[in-house]
Amino acid sequence: DAGPDASPVPEGAEALLPPAVDVPPGAVRFSQQSNTGVDLSVAGDARSRWELGFQGCCWSDEEVSAAGPRRGVRFSSSLSYVMPGLKAGQAARREGYADLDYGFYCSPSGRLQIYERGILTLSDAGKYLESSALEIRIASGAVEYVVDGRVAHVSQTTPQKALHFAISWYDHPAAVTGIQYVES
Numbered sequence: 001d002a003g004p005d006a007s008p009v010p011e012g013a014e015a016l017l018p019p020a021v022d023v024p025p026g027a028v029r030f031s032q033q034s035n036t037g038v039d040l041s042v043a044g045d046a047r048s049r050w051e052l053g054f055q056g057c058c059w060s061d062e063e064v065s066a067a068g069p070r071r072g073v074r075f076s077s078s079l080s081y082v083m084p085g086l087k088a089g090q091a092a093r094r095e096g097y098a099d100l101d102y103g104f105y106c107s108p109s110g111r112l113q114i115y116e117r118g119i120l121t122l123s124d125a126g127k128y129l130e131s132s133a134l135e136i137r138i139a140s141g142a143v144e145y146v147v148d149g150r151v152a153h154v155s156q157t158t159p160q161k162a163l164h165f166a167i168s169w170y171d172h173p174a175a176v177t178g179i180q181y182v183e184s
Contacts, residue, residue: 028060028073028165028179038169045177048082052169054096059087062181063162065138072137072144072182073165077106078130080174083115086136086143086163097168102143102155104134108171114145114153125152137182138163 028044038058039047046058064070064086075084085103097103098118105113105120110129114122126147128134135146143155167176 028062028075028181038167044179045175046167046179047176048080048169048172048174051172054083054168054170056169057096057099057166058169059164059166061164063164064181065162066141066159068162069184070181071139071184072135073179074133074135074182075179076130076132076177077104077128077134078173078175078177079108079110080106080172081108081170082106082174082176083168083170084134084136084176085115085166085168086159087166088159088161088163097170100166100168101157101159101163102136102145103168104136104145106134112147112152116155116157121155122153126150133178135182 038056039049040058062070064072073086077084083097083100083103083105085100087100097105097115100115101117103115104125105115106128110127112125112128113120114125125145128147132148137144137146138159141158143157143159144151145153165179
């Protein structure tokens with residue numbers, strides 16, 4: 001029994017469960033996902049299997065902090081509604097974009113917005129392409145949002161504890177690829 005919190009799984013989706021994979025050094029390893037709507041079979045990549053309406057989330061157990069070896073995460077995103085970001089504590093089954101503490105809100109138009117704890121903090125963080133390098137990192141005690149090497153925004157909210165990389169999914173198809181930790 002999947003339980004009351006389980007998202008519906010389309011017929012035949014059980015066969016789509018990801019196999020175990022070897023994770024290259026520096027790649028984000030996803031330890032959890034809220035349902036089988038996310039394909040995690042390729043190390044450092046995550047892809048939607050069907051539309052999740054911000055009711056699907058995947059996350060990593062590794063911590064990102066100002067004091068640890070992992071200071072942030074770098075990735076690319078498809079032109080779709082998806083929110084990669086950082087979250088204090090572990091994510092839960094039904095978490096959506098409003099549950100991320102720091103996140104890039106990606107869109108089909110390539111327009112980036114920045115949300116923190118579910119609140120829009122920057123409505124125009126620039127444009128991105130599928131080949132763009134997006135980064136959320138902790139530098140000098142503050143969270144920075146970086147687009148293709150340019151700091152687009154510095155958060156006014158200081159992280160109080162270690163964070164975890166997480167992705168909240170809406171669209172299909174959607175992908176967050178080339179996911180790597182930013183090391184100190």
